[in-house]
Amino acid sequence: MNAAPLSVDAIRDCLEGSVPSAMATCAPDGTPNVTYTSQVEYVDEHHVALSFQFFNKTRENILLNPRATVEVTHPRSGACYRLSLMYLRTECEGRIFERMKAKLAGIASHTGMAGVFKLRGADIYRVLSIEAVPGAALPLLAPRRNLLAALRSATTRIAACADLEALFSASLTALVSDFDLRHAMFLAHDAADNLLYTVASRGYPESGIGSEIAIGDGVIGVAAEVRTPIRIAHLTEEYSYHRAVRETAREAGLAFAQREIPFPGLPHPHSQLAVPIVAGPRLLGVIYLESPDESRFGYDDEDALVAFAAQIAAQMLLLGDAEEPAIEAEPPVVAQPSDTTPLTVRHYAEDHSVFLDDDYLIKGVAGAILWKLLGDHQETGRTQFTNRELRLDAGLRLPDIADNLEARLILLTRRLAERSSDIAIERCGRGRFVLTLRRSVTLINVPRPGMAA
Amino acid sequence: MARDSKASKSTKQSAPKAASASPAALIAPEHAAFLVPGVSVIAASRDARLVPSVSRGVACRVSEDRRSLTVLLRRTPAATVLRDIADSGWITTCHSQPSTHRTIQLKGRDARIEAPGPQDIALAQAFVDGFFAELEPIGYTEAFVRTVLFFAPEDLVAVRFTPTEIYSQTPGPNAGQRLA
Incomplete structure (x- = not known):
């Protein structure tokens, strides 16, 4: 028996849902009830949340007699712990609910219970005590990385960035090199259209830069919507972008589908983790990690990446919101278009x-x-432009604040670099850039349907 | 599977009012056929303040007349639930087969703690083997399963009771349905 009381964070690996937990309650007439519960979620050091899926005896009991005892098992050592609980309340929306709903989808899919398990609510319990159940346990292997050391290295890496583009790149380098993650994306938040768009990625055949995720859609969209990390340890249909992307394309019709940049993600991720990048009430973006392996991300990974995302948020504010003095720099020598066949550039005003x-x-x-x-x-023949004039251009419908103009320019620059050898945008000092055309262009504007040409 | 050699004694000793309230054996042959190696064993009780207690057990056996169920628990990890059973006689057990998710729950009020029978160590071992056979296809290692169900033979204890209520707990729309 441990002399010092155990806190919930000390045993939270047991709360990953890999091994079903046994839960006992008691009716007011003294009849005990025991059942398996698929999910015990870590809330904080003193609280857990249990999934409320069915109106059953357990539910009836805790509403009348709030005491419960749950036996949980460590998924690798096999060690057991008993939690003595007091039911407090049920939450049917919000962060804990969404985290549990996503995780439950993974557990359901893993156990062949997709379509059966449905979260009605997150039952919040205070943890009165935790007992280490005497018994056998397997030795635990050392973790693959010391996450605090990884976090320190990652933080140092991004502190040195001088602009947003460097920050996006360094953040992904940190995820790959410091945290040993293979598939990572950085998505920025478009506050005007309220969606997320990929600005950088690692570990995919196609970068997917410019691909969009709607707020509320899948792991990334839900993490953004409720501003909380969402983590799933198994392959799920419900949170799969593979399906979501196909459906969006079908709903939108084929013509519109060709205006979608495909989401670069793994077709069948067995682990997913999306961490929102937030600064106070502002959503700046999302870091998305995935893996072909099951249960790749645990609570500790999530904590480390939330701390890293907070550093990224601070840097984004610093670099993105700073006034942009139009520092003079040598304009690059622009080659004249040499190809005589003009490139047709068609713009649809509609979107x-x-x-x-x-x-x-x-x-x-x-x-735009x-x-x-x-x-x-x-x-006018001009080739040099400034961020400031774009900000002041009413036609671009940039919101007054939080416009993320820099992130959009990075997106445009990278997309051009990937898709065109004829048009390029290059920096020439902070807040300034140069448009380079290697071929003459014919511009065709397609007005909104119903409007005169 | 080991049989309960003290079935007749048990019937005599179990509470007469329980016997008169439900004269027929509640455990149907299909339940008895289910409560064999391959299912899990969880036992719960509660104290005088109605604080529940719970412990994973190792094995179970149905008496020949199907009137009583005996669960084999480990005395050390199950200390609290055994104390509550000794004090109150109330017990609820839950048994699930991982490959099918089929789950049943049995409740009784006359639970008594007994010394394990001569074949109970072999029965417990058969349950450990049976549970591993169920869990191996879904990715659990043998070392893990044998650790979770590890028992020292001298630590085994038997708890026998007459089920008075049986419920289905298989996840889905019929979960909670009374079977007997």
Whole structure:
């Protein structure tokens, strides 16, 4: 028996849902009830949440007699712990509920219970005491990384970044090199359209830069919506982007589907973790990690990445919101277009989607920016632009604050680099950039349906 | 599977009012056929303040006349639930087969703690083997299963009771349905 009382965080590996827990309650007439419970979720050092899925005897009992005892098992050592609990309340929405709902989808799918398990509520319990049950246990292997050391290295790495583009890149390098993760994405939040778009990724055949995720859609969208990390340890249909992307395409019709940049994620991730990047009430983006292995991410990984995301948020504010003095720099020598066959650039005013010949490039604010640059260039021949003038351009519908203009420019720059050898955007000092055309262009604007050309 | 050689004695000693309230054996042949190696064993009780207690057991056996169920628990980890059973006689057990999720729950009020029978160590071992056979296909290692169900023979204790209520707990729409 342990002399010092155990806290919930000391045993939270037992709460991953890998081994079902046994839960005992008691009716007011003294009849005990015992059942398996698929999910005991860590809330904090003194609280856990149990999944409320069915109106059953357990439910009836705890509403009348709030005491419960739950026996949990460590998924690797086999050690058992008994939690003495007091039922407090049920939450049917919010962070704990969404975390449990996502995790339960993974557990259900893993145990062949998809479609049977459905979360009605998160029952919050105070943990009165935790007892280490005497018994055998297997030795635990050392963790693959010391996560605090990884966090320190990652934090140092991003502290040195001078601009957002470097920050996106360094953040992903940290995830890969410091945290030993193979598949990672950085998504920025578009506050105007309230969606997330990929600005950088690692570990995929296609970068997927510019691919969009709606708020509330899948692991990433839910993490963004409720501002809490969402973690799933098994393959699920419910949270799969594979399916979501296909459905979006079908609903939108084929014509619109070709304006979607495919989400680069693994087709069948067995572990998923999305961590929102937040600064106070502001959502700045999401870091998304996935793995072909089951149960790749645990509570400790989640904690480390939440701490890292907080560092990223601080850096994003620092670099993104800073005033942009138009530092003079040598303008690069711009080569004149040499190819005589012009490139057709088609802009659809409806959603600002831009096609280079017949290939979809980008839409939304990034599409509107490119259209403005090309238009100005054609009218006046100018090639140098500043962030400031884009901010002041009413036609770009940038919101007053939190516009993430820099992130959009990075998205546009990278998308052009990936998809076109004819048009490029390059930095020439902080807050300034140069448009380079290696081929002449023909601009065609397609007005909104129903509007005069 | 080991049989309960003290079945007749048990019937005599179990509370007469329970016997008169339910003269027929509550455990149907299909339940008896289910309560064999391959299912889990969880036992619960409660103290005088109605604080529940719970412990994972190792094995169970149905008496020949199907009137009583005996669960084999480990005395050390099950200390609290054994204390509550000794004080109150109330017990609820839960048994689940991992490959099918089929789960039943049995409740009784006349639980008595007994010394294990001569074949109970072999029975407990058969339950450990049976549970591993169920869990191996879904990815559990043998070392893990044998650790979770590890028992020292001298630590085994038997708890016998007459089930008065039996419920289905198989996850799904019929969970909680009374079977007997």
